[in-house]
Amino acid sequence: MLGGGQASSPVASENIIELIGLGKTYRSEKGQEVNALVDVNLTVRRGEIHGIVGQSGAGKSTLIRCLTALEQPTSGQVIIDGTDVSHLKQSQLREARRNIGMVFQHANLLDSRTVAQNIAYPLVLAKRPKAEIKATVDRLLDFVGLTARANSYPSELSGGQKQRVGIARALADNPPVVLCDEPTSALDTETTRQILDLLTRLQRELGVTIVIITHEMGVVREICDSVTLLEAGQVVQSGPLSEIVQDVSSALAEEIVPFPSVDYADLNLSRDVLLDVRFTSQPGKPTGSAVLGLASQLGADLAAGTFETLGNTQVGRLALTLDRRHLSEAKAAFAAQGIFVKEVEVA
Ligand SMILES: Nc1ncnc2c1ncn2[C@@H]1O[C@H](COP(=O)(O)OP(=O)(O)OP(=O)(O)O)[C@@H](O)[C@H]1O
Numbered sequence: 119m120l121g122g123g124q125a126s127s128p129v130a131s132e133n134i135i136e137l138i139g140l141g142k143t144y145r146s147e148k149g150q151e152v153n154a155l156v157d158v159n160l161t162v163r164r165g166e167i168h169g170i171v172g173q174s175g176a177g178k179s180t181l182i183r184c185l186t187a188l189e190q191p192t193s194g195q196v197i198i199d200g201t202d203v204s205h206l207k208q209s210q211l212r213e214a215r216r217n218i219g220m221v222f223q224h225a226n227l228l229d230s231r232t233v234a235q236n237i238a239y240p241l242v243l244a245k246r247p248k249a250e251i252k253a254t255v256d257r258l259l260d261f262v263g264l265t266a267r268a269n270s271y272p273s274e275l276s277g278g279q280k281q282r283v284g285i286a287r288a289l290a291d292n293p294p295v296v297l298c299d300e301p302t303s304a305l306d307t308e309t310t311r312q313i314l315d316l317l318t319r320l321q322r323e324l325g326v327t328i329v330i331i332t333h334e335m336g337v338v339r340e341i342c343d344s345v346t347l348l349e350a351g352q353v354v355q356s357g358p359l360s361e362i363v364q365d366v367s368s369a370l371a372e373e374i375v376p377f378p379s380v381d382y383a384d385l386n387l388s389r390d391v392l393l394d395v396r397f398t399s400q401p402g403k404p405t406g407s408a409v410l411g412l413a414s415q416l417g418a419d420l421a422a423g424t425f426e427t428l429g430n431t432q433v434g435r436l437a438l439t440l441d442r443r444h445l446s447e448a449k450a451a452f453a454a455q456g457i458f459v460k461e462v463e464v465a
Pocket of ligand 1: 173177
């Protein structure tokens, strides 16, 4: 444990972040209004990893700026660890911001300072005693596995190492919440894996609550306990990952478990239709083998398939081919078992 005061259980029931009726309207120079956030209601529980996803322009950056009190909302409240940060005086803001560590897409390190000095920076600004700063920096260097690089400069580090320094710096003041803005989108697959593992350790070993803004559904699938989809400034879907994926026809579930990759050259699409079949392991619903059994009874062939366990829910998504003469019979048979099925349009 690097510091005290943080929750010891990874997911507790208490809400650490509450957005209540949050709205933000920008006014352009020509006087036009842009509703960047509209009546956003959102809760994040202490100790969880919460993903926020949405297309470009959905309002993700505005949401981050409201969470860090860099932006004042037009309406509503932003409550972090019990404090409404949306209407604080300047003098109170500095204290409130210490509750949130920030991790950026490109780490945003100070090039003229060493790794250790970058991590120490927030503590130097906060005028902490030198001995305390050194002890914290040493612990954090060890935590992120960069003790040997303490005296290196950012230009001497790989992208993943820079991001680990950025994460250590975000932790320096021992915040209960860390906000990550696209933390892995500039990294390759292997480095992304390492950074996601490190973020999971922040949650498990330090009890830190993490909010990740991302466009990568793989990140949501790998490490998020809960997720929110923003669209045109509004919350379209929000909740625990295991509940979201159970609603197999929803926009988020469709993206979190994508349609399996199919080799179209192998298909006879002049005769067959391609079906997208989705199901989860809920009590009273057919198991994966029962779905495969039904598909085979109906004369369908398996072109590709994925099975994943997300939270405590097993999710399956199959690509089946079927002679189009049997389509309505098959749709009725799947529907009778409560299994989602949709014909895939092949361009
Ligand atoms: N300072 C501003 N003045 C006017 N409009 C703004 C301002 N900042 C953002 N907007 C508008 O608010 C909406 C939401 O923008 P925001 O940057 O929050 O979206 P985003 O989801 O972060 O997008 P991206 O993924 O591209 O960063 C957009 O329509 C954007 O044009």
